[in-house]
Amino acid sequence: MTKHQKRLSVPKSWPVERKTDTFTVKADSGPHGEDGVPLLIILRDVLGYVDSRKEARYALEKGTVLVNGDEGVAEDRPIGMFDILAFTEREEYYRVFPDEGGRLALTGIDAESADSKLGKIEDKTKVTGGQTQLNLHDGQNLLVEDASEYSSGDSIVIANDGDDIVAHFPYEEGSLVTAVRGAHAGEVGEVTDITVTPGSGSNNVEVETDDGTFETVEEYVVVIDENFTGDDE
Missing domain, CATH: 3.10.290.10 (RNA-binding S4 domain)
Structure with a gap:
């Protein structure tokens, strides 16, 4: 090859x-x-x-x-x-x-920030033994005993040493997000509205930035916090 x-x-x-x-x-x-x-x-x-x-x-x-x-x-x-x-x-x-x-x-x-990385939860699946597997955006899978607090679209911060979850950022109105695809990729703002689309269509999310507001599909946004915008040096 x-x-x-x-x-x-x-x-x-x-x-x-x-x-x-x-x-x-x-x-x-x-x-x-x-x-x-x-x-x-x-x-x-x-x-x-x-x-x-x-x-x-x-x-x-x-x-x-x-x-x-x-x-x-x-x-x-x-x-x-x-x-x-x-x-x-x-x-x-x-x-x-x-x-x-x-x-x-x-x-x-x-x-210190290099000791862990962010992962977006794409979905969760039940596995043998009663545990739940969190499936992340980069293909990594993480087993948790209680997955009730985690939802698709949430982000977690995982320690490089041991894969412990050290932070959890829910996907909801008021969350800080960055767009990673589409016309607004790279822009950072706060979720002001999530519109659920009936059926199999993508949900829409409205994001308010310092320069205005944009709309995109929720697959294109990732929840972050201020430490992930480049201001933590």
Whole structure:
């Protein structure tokens, strides 16, 4: 299977120039589905820390580049929304956050904030033994004994060490959200109204920002708090 992908066909969220070269690196299977950006692109094209795949492999083998607290990740490991990148030798820490236009960008954070990551609950399922599995936006699954307080659309913050839930942000009117897709991707505001659509259609959400109000479907918004907007350095 080829390790390359045409730049013109990459998802709009990828932070790459589409007309400079024909091909770019292809993401491996894993978190975030087709929206996942290969780690090599972050290291080479966004941060400029390496010039080649070989240099990226060498840096990753040193164990000083962590993704959500994990060492030993491959250079084609998919990176996506709300992942945490830690460069321990440089003492640099980043959260992957959508910018205006929907492209994934890196937001600098402090070392303490890098110990956990945000996940949006897509749905919940019952599993053998009576526990409930929370299914998150990036493909991660989390087992909980009592899921009554969690609903689809809520966000949780998960510790990198042990997968403990350290914070819970309900999806409801008054919640702070960011749009991650659509025309308003990257905008942050407060939910003022949620309109439930009968049948299988998407519910609509109205969001008030500092610059006005916009409407989108609820699949396009993620609940956050002030620490996820880039003001926590």
